[in-house]
Amino acid sequence: MANTLDNITVPVSLPFTLSLVGLLVAAIAFVAGVSTASDFSEFLLTVGAGSGLAIGFAFALISLFDTARPAMIVSALLGAAIGLSLGSSGGALFGIIFGVVAARLIFWVHLRQYRRGLPTYLTSNQVLWHYGFRAICAAIFIFLITPILVVLPLSFNAEDFFTFTPEMLSLDPEGFSLKHYKDFWNSNEWQRSFKNSLIIAPIATMISVSLGTLAAIGLSQSHVPFRRAIMAVLISPMIVPLIISATGMFFFYSKVGNFMEGTLGLDKNLVGYIKVVLAHAVLGIPFVIITVTATLVGFDRSLTRAAANMGADPVTTFFKIQMPLILPGVISGGLFAFITSFDEVVVVLFVGSASQKTLPWQMFTGLREQISPTILAVATILVIISIALLTTVELLRRRSERLRGMSPT
């Protein structure tokens, strides 16, 4: 029997497939056996029975079917049956997934489909390395994304636990609820902190974007004295450890606050907001400067000269010519500034007072003291917000690159 892949012919070898499957399952059984088996004979039995069963299963599938598709269906049904007999609907789901993956894998190995798309001259070791490397990368990607993905389903937990309950694992609707979202919605403290975040972050963003864009335009002129030093000062809020910035601003803004309350006679609450907004605006500035100067690097200066040539004054030139072109950079800088403020704890912890409690602050106290699952609901909402922001920034980046002719699309 031979199998045609692209335009080369690869021999199919049953012993190769079976030994690979056997080895894989034996390795899994080995790990499981080491931890559960009480003595050596039981251990051998686990490993032997596991790999034997797997080899038999693979042999049956390969001899019954020529292609992967029908084998996957049969294997899925088998998995579902075993899952149902052992557990509930959740077990059946796991059974189906396991069956499909196992059958796909067996035929993938058996029909040598893993060589598809790879140069034909690669040795088997190179093929092994190719897939080994991808497996490592996959593991790292999983490491990156798992914590975020774990939080999402847990936020629908019907219990006050931070882990998956048996009901959740068996996909029992009883195990899920919107309870924590309701808690978030009905709790005054969470609502107030959410509102505070929504007040503080946009205003701080506006300050950093307006001042930051002006300064970035100034910095990108051809002759700026002390350019490096100025840049270093403007970037420093990003570099200085937050705890140092926070303590510095704590002493500074307590004096400023006293002055505003005492001498100017402003409302205490208002002064509190002003303090936090100004502190957050400083923290957002480096992001605006960096993104806007990066956009200005690709800006064609002859456009402004052309505008001036045609009689436009600098202000008109700025708003009609320069601004529309650098707008994507400005907006993504603004989004960075927004997320910096929206996500900031340390500075608001030191500068703000209880009435300026923001969402991250509330989460921080929640995590440190009375840990409540409401945090997970809030976390899910924040993840959704960050997905929205990420999409916006990504779209803007592409648009900006397209405008500059850097990307073919």
Next chain:
Amino acid sequence: MSDIADTGPVLAADGTPLKRSLARALRVQKTRALLLIAPLLAFVLISFIWPIGVMLFRSVENEIVENTLPNTVKELATWDGGSQELPPQSAFEALYFDMFAATELKRHTRLGTRLNYEKTGISSLFRQSGRKLDDPGKDYRKALGAVTSDITKSATWLELISGASDAARSAPLVASQRQRLSTLDDRQIKGDLSFSPSADIVQLLPRAAREYTAFALYTELVDGKDVAKTKPWESVYVALAADLSDADVSGYNGPHAQMLRDLVAADVTAPDFRAIFTDIDKDWGALETWRTIQTHSKPYTSGYFLNAIDMQKTPEGAMAQPENKQILVKLFIRTLIMSLIIMGSCALLAYPVAWILANLPARKANILMIFVLLPFWTSLLVRTSAWKVMLQQQGVINDVLVWLGLVDDADRLIMINNQFGTIVAMTHILLPFMILPMYSVMQTINPSYLRAAKSLGATNWTAFWRVYFPQTIPGIGAGAILVFILSIGYYITPEIVGGTKGVFISNRIAYHISSSLNWGLAAALGTILLVVVLVLYWAYDKIVGIDNVKLG
């Protein structure tokens, strides 16, 4: 060619020499650029750089001793701390009046706390002494009152110190006492005093006049009460008793002159200030207490920095702290080592990911990029709480391990509130900062170099190690420094998942700022941390250039 030399300088259209015209254009351009930058620069300088500078200045500032005990510090300046003798009586006397005023303004405990950083026990010594300073005053009030009950009345005191209505006034005393209270209370004491001491009385009863003026200033301008109706501080009786012992009142004929003569005649014993203090607490008779005050009486100190590296400033010079108090150097080393581990694990994990992102076709790479950018954009607290959920003993990872049978239910792994938890969570949080610079460097590497190396006979490993890897070093360097800078100053994540063993120096700074209130030490620790970060920042600027920082 001679006609060229004759035409003189090249002229611009408006007739000015071109050189000058160009210089002016350049100047205009520079000014405009600076004007655009100015508002932001001013904002950052005023509300960020300057406050940090002021905060860091606290690490050497030590005016509290001199401000709280001004006269004592002056008296101690001439005392030889190395001698085996206690300071002279005059120092004890100065200390009595300094302490009394400080106690009235509730400032003595602050000084006690400050000195307690240097020598344990001083804080309680100051607190107790402050409470008992009234006692000798009450004794003297009783003793003097036994001679004439007039002296215990508030009005008598006002008349006595004011002197005759036509007597010369002593403005300098009021001014100096106002200054004394202002520095003590850390704010300007404003307003006019309805009372002023007469110059005669100031000369006759210097101590009593001084203390009474301070009392009057405090009562009228701080407390807002009527001096004539308020009982004077107990210290004025002690001051009066001390004055009477060496005053010649026979020639005086102002108000209550007869009372003063009666009091002198009664021959009340002059106060022995040293005995007063050693009665309050025997520690005042110990040389060690006085040496501590003297050592730390300078307005600027290296003490906090010495504390920050587990040493202390003693009268004999800089010494190591006792064993059990040496934690900060260990903490610095731990912060450095853990940051290095985090940096290393980030580099290790980021390299393959950056490689695969740079070498896959754009469409696939963009999809995989989501896995990097989504954590990057997700709130820090969300990620930290996710790790808390995952790593707990009843958390997801332990549950999975127990379910798989890899771990016994009874002894679940402890992965949180220790260094492991901090390292795992921070590696995850900082990983995007490593991947992104590496990715942008790897994108620019021409793949044909690798192919050329292989076609010249290099093995895969040699081709990678000798040709590809060296080209990625700028990316590794940029990412590594960025991750190191960020991790060394981290606060939130170690605070939540680090427990006691996995915290960083930042957490210690926060503790000193908000709990122990040892701001000087916090500032010293912060200065050291900032210096480390700035050196790394400078290196980053040299290697990558701040302009080349890319986000997203």
